[in-house]
Amino acid sequence: MTNSMLLNQARQRLQSVAPLNLRVERVALQAALGRVLAESVVSQIDIPPADNSAMDGFALCYQDLQKTSELPISQRIPAGVKAQPLLAGTAARIFTGANIPAGADTVIIQENCEYDSERVRVMQTSTPMGANIRPKGQDITCHAQVAERGTKLTAVDLSLLASIGVHEVNVYEPLKVAIFSTGNELVEPGTPLQEGQIYNSNRALLMGLCAELDCQVVDCGIVEDTLEATKRALSDAAEQAHLILSSGGVSVGEEDHVRPALESLGSLDMWRVQIKPGKPVAYGKINNTYFLGLPGNPVSSFVVFQLLGVPLMQTLQAQNCKEPEYYSVLAGFDKPATKREEYIRVKLKRNERSELVAECFANSSSGVMSSLSWADGLVRHDIDQAIEKGKAVPFFPLKQAMM
């Protein structure tokens, strides 16, 4: 059965799938980069663990400074060293990160002092009480949650977990994604092309995209265009993977075997999602393994992967996700209103007022893979709205340049 639906309806269906029962693995913190956290983590300590000095200088009691500007130095506290209580009427030489001794309430930075190893004279008295102290628990209080179950861990998350002393975490096993391509015309790169053949670029695309998303890839290669071979490949893939991604082979054409193969092994829905580029999308299941059939055309395959494949993969591994952020840029082109949501490949330029302007690729054919490599991102062309040159349009970045 073929269902016509809007993109949001398709996304909602995929996002309402129950998360898989993925195995939980305990791994060293550094090995957890890109993995999805299987537990929420609560801090067992305050950060900082005690009041400490934000600067190199002198720790003292603010009241003492009201009586005199010169104090004897009674101790020296480098970072990492246990501080002794401050003797009344004295100062402690202190360094960044070192604990504030009991009895001190203020740090005067060394640039505002004259000092030798025995005495310090405070030259500038405008420092307020409590200055240059990072209070205990300023960053994280004991028992506060620092990372939520379902977080896909970044370098910043690892650093935050390290700061509370975590050296191992429970993460889900990586999502296993089986990738196969169909089409008798396909040949793997490295082999000479015969007439009528083309090189398989979808395998490299989907394997690369899944690797970028930290999934484990099961490579099923090109499946021979017969019903038997397609059934065999699908049931093998279903045994090995949590999700099967195929490209091509899902249409009403006489040469397409994915659909009857899936219908005989499990279930299949054909979705006619109202997006461009995008062709019918096949969504199904074989036992506990999900199946998503992407278009054979590589640009359509990429867009449908991003719009529907990624939300499904995130849902399957119980990953917390932000809604995608579309930034506002100016259209560098006109385009009449349409009845399908369209994703237009664009490059950003800055105009004379330094505003970002999206210019579209000359050839809008969805067969043109080089346009994706060329593009900085995609402009979303909403249904029933004309795009006018110079007006704001929603832009989604595909390339993240560094700061």
Added chain:
Amino acid sequence: MTNSMLLNQARQRLQSVAPLNLRVERVALQAALGRVLAESVVSQIDIPPADNSAMDGFALCYQDLQKTSELPISQRIPAGVKAQPLLAGTAARIFTGANIPAGADTVIIQENCEYDSERVRVMQTSTPMGANIRPKGQDITCHAQVAERGTKLTAVDLSLLASIGVHEVNVYEPLKVAIFSTGNELVEPGTPLQEGQIYNSNRALLMGLCAELDCQVVDCGIVEDTLEATKRALSDAAEQAHLILSSGGVSVGEEDHVRPALESLGSLDMWRVQIKPGKPVAYGKINNTYFLGLPGNPVSSFVVFQLLGVPLMQTLQAQNCKEPEYYSVLAGFDKPATKREEYIRVKLKRNERSELVAECFANSSSGVMSSLSWADGLVRHDIDQAIEKGKAVPFFPLKQAMM
């Protein structure tokens, strides 16, 4: 010597460094994800290699349709099969991706036809001549450059290279980055904290960031706070890595040994870069190995890594880079003009008009690592300009949500 400089001056200095003489490795295409291409790649074929059908339907000669709407079917051309020249006055059953037979110039989609295995009748005659054909070379012409030396390869690039038959590429060896932390107060996660100690979070941060950038990490751990130990660690690191990143230990404090160690082993400049957060940055060299000393405070360390570390790393491996893209969002807060370029941690929200608004973190202390994990990105506060609530500000995303 301490140089005060603007961020752009510091960046330009790092970007004017000569690329390293990195070893070139020939790797399988799929293994090249995230690697930097060491050669420009030119296509040896046209893509598509021949005119082919964009749809399932019937290939015919447009002129014949002017005489009759019904034609006998003289051949069947699935994708991947060699097409015979079209017999005059006949049509060929054709499928998506199959080569157009010589003598045919138009494809009529099957939805517009009535047909059986012997004859086809075209029901709808508005199809123009040449329709539904993807011309030879439409995507890539033979001898066109498809990927430039210095490209950091993404899944899309791999797919493009696969489409022209490339199965191996020359890439540079990964950049080797040695990471070490200094500070007697630091303890690795997993060990109990003694009074005055804190957990080392910079190691996890910098190792994670370098891994995210596909570098090879040389972990030097925490270096003991003595001049001898620091010298030994630095010269060991210089032998193993192309770049040494350290955090902490680079200030004028009596407890800092990185500076004298580097001065005795090689060269060192102290830069007082006019940014916030950010402390003095140490830039130096030991033989052919570069050194970048980041602040000990993890938020400053992250920001300086992004603003100065990344451009240096890209320059060292001859990577082609886009300028970073700052998107325009609305400020959700006021801030007076300052004399240092500031990077403010913010979260994006949509207001009632669906515009993106940046809200800043309540605690602006640069010690607060949780603020980075919380933030969607950074707002750049340019020098001498006040930020006004409701006015546009430049925003740099740190989290790339999927589409």
